[in-house]
Amino acid sequence: MVKTQLLVVGGGPAGLAAADTAASLGIQVLLVDEGRSLGGQLVKxxxxxxxxxxxHAGVRGIDIPQLLLKEGQDKITFKLNTTVIGCYQDRVLTALTGEDEYFKISPQAAIFATGASEKFLAFPGNDLPGVYGAGAVQTLMNQYGVLPGNRVLMVGAGNIGIIVSYQLLQAGVQVAAVVEAAPQIGGYLVHASKLARAGVPILTRHTILAARGKEAVESAVIARLDDNWQVVPGSQQELEVDVVCLAVGLSPVVDLLRQAGCRTRYVPELGGDVPVRDSLLRTSQEWIYVAGDVAGVEEASAAMVEGRLAGAAAAKQLGADVAAADEIIARSQASLKALRGGPVGEKIRSGIAKLEGGIANA
Amino acid sequence: MLKTTGVAQKEDWQAKLPPEERRKAGPYVVYECYQKIPCNPCEKSCPFKAVTIGEDINNIPRVDYDLCNGCGVCIARCPGLAIFVVDETYAPGYGKVLIPWEYLPVPEKGSEVTAVGRDGKDVCRAEVVEVRTARNQDRTVVIGLKVPVDLVNEVRGIKLGGEDNGR
Structure with missing residues (x-):
């Protein structure tokens, strides 16, 4: 049994910030991540x-992991290539390193920063080789230097869809079009304008009907949607592409939290089932905190701040200096408020309002 | 249109230009930032304090054109690549546009490229008259294009993958 004061599950932006913050407040931290390097999605x-x-505005995501670990590194034990596979209400977790090192962890508190997984889309041909999630395209291309294909149809004009389209162009891959079923572009317009300047058409009120091909994707059929999201007859067109990339949203990865008995609630604004938590990111299990996309899907900048908030709150619960923890908590809450304060944060604000009441109401 | 295609329309970008007399006085910055998003690196980047976002980082940047001298330091600091510098006084009949560029290869100074508009369509041929690659630009190159002066606010990019685009 591995004992630690604080266990952080996940070494992405939220988990790294959480571990660093708690460690800087004097807490002994064990951070586990299933990847072979730290950073989670930041590395792409x-x-x-x-x-x-x-x-860290203006800094490239790939350069942020090293900035997140600044103070408490010597108080953090990192265990990479390790997947937490069970979480029990008696505060014991089970984990697997590689394929054969199986062990138990007994923490006094835990922060889950397990992120989110990609949603999929149902259409004929979606099982053909060449149909990818945007995360897979980023992994192949930006992490391993492998191009996914020559010409891509991107499905989804949220920030992920338009940013990955831009990265594809940078890698020398053509983007035939970006289709978006909603009437407006969901991602930041400055990102969309980069694509527009590169001559990539962004087609709102459009969807994919099918991917076609014998052994792999050879083309994709798209069509226009009317006000009721129904296909406009005769609007079908076939695009010659060898990749269909899906960027149609993310769902928080809450399985372990459910197993631990944390209450969850379906909040579409936050990506689906999310753990009910309070303003300190503490779940209905008082030893478990959440941070980042698992607590509600939003930008990585918010994930980092949530990590600091949860890290400070957990450290305070574990006996760290109250004034120092409170100072970080207040600063992080103000920072989250600023990030979510504008029109693009409205959806997140309304989603979180539904959640934070959850513990009191239950 | 901007919200459905990503292409700013004339009425959108015209509202971002300084008054006529400032435009004739020398280089000026154009912030093609139309949406309230939480972002403010531009404000800190300006050595002349010409750009203000303020307490609420969701505010749209405001430019004081009495303070802005069109130096272009902010261009590579904008994560949205939404900042351009325009000089309508560059040479008789010609203006210069500074654009951010994050593709390879980087066009060479002295080469000719096809300049494109906000919609990616060809606008004109242009000479690359400047290539800035300072370390603090963190791999965002700033490229100066010499274009006919009446097109300085139409040109906003370089055609991708053109074989004669300075490559």
């Missing part, structure tokens, strides 16, 4: 980030 984000200086 070659673009410069938005936000403010405190969110």
């Amino acid at each position: 984000q070659t673009h410069k980030f938005f936000g403010s200086g405190e969110h």
Whole structure:
């Protein structure tokens, strides 16, 4: 049995920030991540980030992991290539390193920063080789230097769809079009304008009807949608592409939290089932905190701040200096408020309002 | 249109230009930032404090054109690549546009490229008259294009993959 004061599950932007913050407050931290390197999705984000200086705005995502670990590194034990596979209400977790090192962890508190998984889309041909999730395209291309194909249809004009389209162009891959079923572009318009300048058409109110091909994707059929999201007859067109990339949203990865008995609630604004938590990111299990996309899907900048918030709150619960923890908590809450304060944060604000009441109401 | 295609329309970008007399006085910055998103690196980047976002980082940047001298330091600091510098006084009949560029290869100074508009369509041929690659630009190159002066606010990019585009 491995004992630790604080266990952080996941070494992406939220988990790294959480571990660093708790460690800087004197807490002994064990951080486990299933990857072979730290950073989670950051290692694929070659673009410069938005936000403010405190969110590492203007820095490329790939360069952020090293900035997140600044103070408490010597108090953190990192265990990579390790997947937490069970979480029990008696505060014991089970984990697997590689394929054969199986062990138990007994923490006094835990922060789950397990992120989110990609949603899929139902259409004929979606099982053909050449149909990818946007995360897979980024992994292949930005992490391993392998191009997914020559010509891509991107499905989804949220930030992920338009940023990955831009990265494809940078890698020398053609983007035939970006289709988006909603009437407006969901991602930041400045990102969309980059694609427009590169001559990539963004087709709102359009969807994919099918991917076609014998052994792999050879073309994709798209069509226009009317006000009721129904296909406009006769609007079908076939695009010659060898890749269909799906960027149609993310769902929080809450399985372990459910197993641990944390209450969840379906909040579409936050990506699906999310753990009910309070303003300190503590779940209905008082030893478990959440941070990042698992707590509700939003930008990586918010994930980092949530990590700091959860890290400070957990450290306070574990006996760290109250004034120092409170200072970080207040700063992080103000920072989240600023990030979510504008029109693009409205959906997140309404989603979180539904959640934070959850514990009191239950 | 901007919200459905990503292409800013004339009425959108015209509202971002400084007054006529400032335009004739020398280089000026154009912030093609139309949406309230949480972002403010431009504000800190300006050595002349000409750009203001303020307390709420969702505010759209405001430019004081009495303070802005069109130096272009902010161009590579914008994660949205939404900042351009325009000089309508560059040479008789010609203006210069500074654009951010994050593709390879980087066009060479002195070469000719096809300049494109906000919609990616060809606008004109243009000479590359400047290539800035300072370390603090963090791999965002800033390229100066010499274009006919009446097209300085139409040109916003370089055609991708053109075989004669300075490559």
